[in-house]
Amino acid sequence: MCSECGCGHTKKILEVSSKILEENDLQAEKNREHFSRHHILAVNLMSSPGAGKTTLLEKTADLLRGEFRIGVVEGDLETSRDTDRLRARGVPVVQITTGQACHLDAFMVHEGIHSLPLEDLDIVFIENVGNLVCPASYDVGAHLNVVLLSVTEGDDKPEKYPIIFRSADLMLITKTDLLPYVDFSIERAVKLAKTVNPSIDVILVSSKTEEGMEEWLNYIKKRLGA
Amino acid sequence: MHEFSIVQNLLDLIERYARKNRAERVTEIVVSVGVLSGVEPHLLKVAFDTFKEGTVAESAELVIEIEKLDLRCRDCGKVSGLEEPRFVCPFCGSLNTEASGGDGLILKRLEMECHEGSAEGKN
Numbered sequence: 001m002c003s004e005c006g007c008g009h010t011k012k013i014l015e016v017s018s019k020i021l022e023e024n025d026l027q028a029e030k031n032r033e034h035f036s037r038h039h040i041l042a043v044n045l046m047s048s049p050g051a052g053k054t055t056l057l058e059k060t061a062d063l064l065r066g067e068f069r070i071g072v073v074e075g076d077l078e079t080s081r082d083t084d085r086l087r088a089r090g091v092p093v094v095q096i097t098t099g100q101a102c103h104l105d106a107f108m109v110h111e112g113i114h115s116l117p118l119e120d121l122d123i124v125f126i127e128n129v130g131n132l133v134c135p136a137s138y139d140v141g142a143h144l145n146v147v148l149l150s151v152t153e154g155d156d157k158p159e160k161y162p163i164i165f166r167s168a169d170l171m172l173i174t175k176t177d178l179l180p181y182v183d184f185s186i187e188r189a190v191k192l193a194k195t196v197n198p199s200i201d202v203i204l205v206s207s208k209t210e211e212g213m214e215e216w217l218n219y220i221k222k223r224l225g226a
Numbered sequence: 227m228h229e230f231s232i233v234q235n236l237l238d239l240i241e242r243y244a245r246k247n248r249a250e251r252v253t254e255i256v257v258s259v260g261v262l263s264g265v266e267p268h269l270l271k272v273a274f275d276t277f278k279e280g281t282v283a284e285s286a287e288l289v290i291e292i293e294k295l296d297l298r299c300r301d302c303g304k305v306s307g308l309e310e311p312r313f314v315c316p317f318c319g320s321l322n323t324e325a326s327g328g329d330g331l332i333l334k335r336l337e338m339e340c341h342e343g344s345a346e347g348k349n
Contacts, residue, residue, distance in 0.1 A: 011253075020235050163311060
């Protein structure tokens with residue numbers, strides 16, 4: 001009986017240790033296996049809005065054409081503009097309109113991949129919602145997590161948003177063609193990123209001049225086992 | 227602001243434990259939030275208090291414990307437990323540090339009211 005009021009209830013304290021995002025993590029693992037079964041490399045692209053994810057994908061699609069077949073899972077809050085840009089290049093794209101959600105989770109990606117012709121693909125890029133905070137907490141089931149940092153955003157971002165830089169395998173410093181016009185220290189950005197994540201790789205790239213694109217493509221190809 | 231999504235997962239977990247133990251209501255839950263989990267404790271609380279309405283945890287209080295980040299300085303050798311995601315050694319200011327822990331997001335404990343004799347045994 002309840003010791004406080006004699007109401008006939010018993011108080012019970014249950015010690016558990018349950019990961020709150022366990023369901024998402026399990027689904028993410030399934031997604032990863034699903035991709036692997038199809039011999040597909042899945043790459044999660046994360047960045048703030050406007051860092052150049054879609055432009056990088058357009059250029060990547062152009063340069064890989066004839067060599068590797070890519071597909072894209074496109075997370076966007078509302079419009080289908082990014083999807084249209086990629087489709088115009090003949091890339092199979094499935095759009096996930098997240099509405100108010102600020103990130104993609106493993107369940108959304110799972111739904112998305114069933115609409116892609118996986119048998120015909122070598123690489124699937126998951127273009128996450130433009131946001132340097134929320135996507136960091138969700139494993140979507142990619143093999144490779146990439147964070148883009150454009151030089152117009154400032155070199156202090158790895159320190160300001162350490163969690164997303166910690167979750168990434170690779171930091172792509174983008175829009176390097178704009179370096180002469182902005183106060184962005186590559187050295188400082190790399191140092192800060194390495195501080196929060198000592199094992200993070202770094203590649204400098206400009207989708208406009210194609211500087212660094214070869215290094216980026218080689219980085220992916222190496223993981224494809226190609 | 228992904229704390230709203232996280233609270234939905236948390237409430238699902240709570241409902242599951244409550245059902246399993248035939249609890250009438252959940253009165254307190256304890257959650258451990260790592261400083262590198264990407265979750266803002268204050269926003270988690272706001273989201274929890276918004277979404278608990280109409281659930282078994284309607285009257286539950288959310289207690290948040292912070293899981294610290296352990297920072298070992300490779301220069302001065304000191305180890306610090308930090309309650310914010312910073313990677314600068316608080317003793318010597320060095321950036322040459324190694325971080326561990328602090329990335330958990332865990333439901334640790336539930337306090338609930340069950341009908342006498344109805345609760346299942348140990349879990």
